[in-house]
Structure formats: structure tokens, C-alpha cells
């Protein structure tokens with residue numbers, strides 16, 4: 454019997470455990486530092502879990518070429534079939550975002566856990582603090598038990614309060630491995646000279662991201678004005694593209710506040726009706742009255758991003774160049790890395806959970 458261990462009972466770890474539980478030649482032990490499985494998955498998609506996207510576009514990830522190779526082995530149809538075989542019914546919205554039909558994120562965790570049976574032992578509240586190898590086997594936390602293979606699926610500290618971020622993936626320091634520094638992604642922007650009076654305002658806008666006056670990203674969606682910066686799905690997506698820039702000097706966002714209206718002449722409208730109240734959110738109207746600005750090019754200078762605690766994912770992690778196509782570490786045979794701890798991050802829309810599941814599927818295929 455092959456002994457396999459998985460570090461982390463999150464989206465990727467649970468999916469890997471589920472796949473291995475179907476095999477008669479392996480016994481699986483999962484180490485999970487928290488008292489529950491799938492904590493992040495339960496909170497994802499605003500509690501609905503946007504698990505997949507019907508149209509996974511490689512350019513929506515930081516490493517297009519790596520994702521193209523992943524898609525050759527596991528695409529949307531492959532994963533949908535996997536979930537259907539577990540009894541999970543899904544629905545897709547008009548933008549291709551796929552959710553469990555219950556629209557309740559814990560459903561996905563429950564379906565995965567229900568599949569595990571007795572061959573998978575999850576050791577809750579057991580953080581992995583050390584990972585060492587001897588005689589071709591692996592030992593966790595200096596325990597005597599030896600594992601033939603280890604799947605690292607311990608994610609990233611994105612979205613966690615600062616104190617809980619401690620100890621995350623600390624065991625990686627035991628092994629020789631090249632990583633890229635973690636940075637928050639899918640998060641809001643902190644804006645220089647931010648007009649605080651806009652706090653609480655939500656508007657639809659076309660958002661463009663410019664770096665040194667070059668257009669990097671453009672998308673329409675809802676923008677939420679926070680206390681010191683802006684958020685909303687379209688802004689989170691812009692943050693993923695911002696993260697990929699080598700030079701982050703002189704970056705700004707431009708908001709077209711009339712995203713679906715190319716006709717209205719703003720000056721004439723103001724003259725005719727005495728104000729912009731009929732086409733603009735009241736808080737923006739008040740700001741405009743104090744300092745008129747171009748409604749189709751409302752410029753916001755970027756100071757930076759919110760922290761890891763407010764981010765949905767982290768960019769950075771284990772470099773893809775360290776991995777074989779089946780997610781094994783090139784210099785450590787028997788050791789695998791999947792999910793968010795790999796230096797792959799995508800935009801909102803089911804892209805990150807897709808990668809967690811796809812990498813788990815590929816890694817376990819030949820194990």
C-alpha cells in the first residue's frame with residue numbers, strides 16, 4: 454500500500470484526496486491546520502462558490518503558456534464531468550461563471566468530503582511545521598511515519614487576518630525550492646488624493662488601467678468607493694493586471710462613468726437641465742460641482758493595493774519552472790505542489806478554483 458500525504462484540506466487538497474480515495478493501492482493522510490476543511494472554499498464567491506468558468510481563457514492568468522498546457526490535460530468539460538460524477542449539480546450564469554446549483558458554497562465542500570470514505574484520514578488542527586526527507590521517504594513534523602509521496606496544497610494566506618497568516622507554508626523553508634514573493638492580488642486599489650466624500654457610492658463604469666500612460670486593461674463593471682480606495686470585481690481584475698507589471702511607477706485608473714452612453718454631451722446636458730443629477734450618482738454630482746472633471750475619463754492615481762488580508766488570492770509562490778508538467782518538483786521526486794501555492798493566479802470568475810481543481814486532477818493522475 455502506497456502512503457500518500459496531502460498538506461492542506463482546501464479546494465486543491467480535498468479534490469486530490471477525493472481522486473486518491475478511489476484507488477485501492479493507496480492510503481491517504483491529510484494534515485489540516487484549522488479545525489475545518491475547505492474554509493476558503495466555503496467563503497468563496499460571496500458564499501456561493503464560483504467554482505469554474507465555461508470559458509477559461511489562458512490570458513486571464515499570469516502565465517498564459519503554463520495554463521495552455523494545463524488545459525490540454527484538464528479543461529472545463531473535464532472538471533464538470535468530475536463534479537457531475539460526484540453528484541454535484543451546477544448552474545452557469547450568462548458570463549460563464551459556474552456555481553453549485555444550491556448557490557451555497559459549503560455544498561461543494563460537503564460533496565468532496567462525502568466522497569472520501571475511510572481511506573482518507575484528515576488530521577485537523579495539525580499544522581505541518583516541518584517536511585524532511587530520508588531514504589527516499591518523507592516525514593512530517595519529525596513523526597516516525599514515512600510517506601512515499603507528499604502533495605503540498607496549503608494555499609496562500611490571502612483573505613486571512615494577519616495573525617492567522619503566520620505559519621502558512623513555513624515548512625517550505627525545509628526544502629530547496631525557488632519561490633516568488635507573495636503579493637496581494639484580486640484586491641482594491643488605494644488611491645492618491647482620494648475624494649473621501651465618495652465613500653459608500655457604487656456605480657457602473659468602464660475601468661481602464663494605464664501604466665506610464667499605456668493601456669494595460671479595460672473592462673466594464675461595478676465600482677465600489679471605499680474609505681480610502683476603490684473595489685468591486687472589475688477593480689479586482691484590474692489589480693491582477695497591475696500585479697504583473699514590472700514597473701509600477703506612474704500608474705493610474707481612468708473611470709468612464711457613462712460606460713454605456715456615448716451620445717450625451719455632458720456640457721450641453723448640464724446647461725439644459727441645470728445639473729448632472731439625471732445621469733450621475735448624487736455623490737459624484739456633488740464632487741463634480743466642486744471640481745468639474747471629465748465624466749468619461751475620471752482619473753485616479755494609484756498609490757498601491759490593499760493588503761493580503763483583503764485579497765482573494767496571492768500572486769507569487771512556487772515558481773512553475775520548478776515543476777514537471779504533472780506538478781512534481783523537479784529536484785524533489787515524490788513531492789508535488791498544487792493550487793494557489795504555485796505561482797499561478799487568475800482573474801475573478803472561477804479561474805482560481807478551476808486551477809486548484811485542475812492541478813489536483815493532473816497531479817494525482819499518475820501518482
Ligand SMILES: Cc1cc2nc3c(=O)[nH]c(=O)nc-3n(C[C@H](O)[C@H](O)[C@H](O)COP(=O)(O)OP(=O)(O)OC[C@H]3O[C@@H](n4cnc5c(N)ncnc54)[C@H](O)[C@@H]3O)c2cc1C
Nearest residue numbers: 461463464465486497498503581608612792793803805806
Ligand atoms: C473571500 C474569497 C472569495 C473567493 N472567491 C473565489 C471564487 O468565487 N472563485 C474562485 O475561483 N476563487 C475564489 N477565491 C480564491 C480561491 O478560494 C482560492 O484560490 C482557492 O481556495 C485556493 O485553493 P487551495 O486549495 O490552493 O488553497 P486553500 O483553499 O487556501 O487551502 C489551503 C489549506 O491548507 C491549510 N494549510 C495552510 N498551511 C498549512 C500547514 N502548514 N499545515 C496544514 N495545513 C495548512 C489551510 O488551512 C487551508 O485549509 C476566493 C478567495 C477568497 C479569500
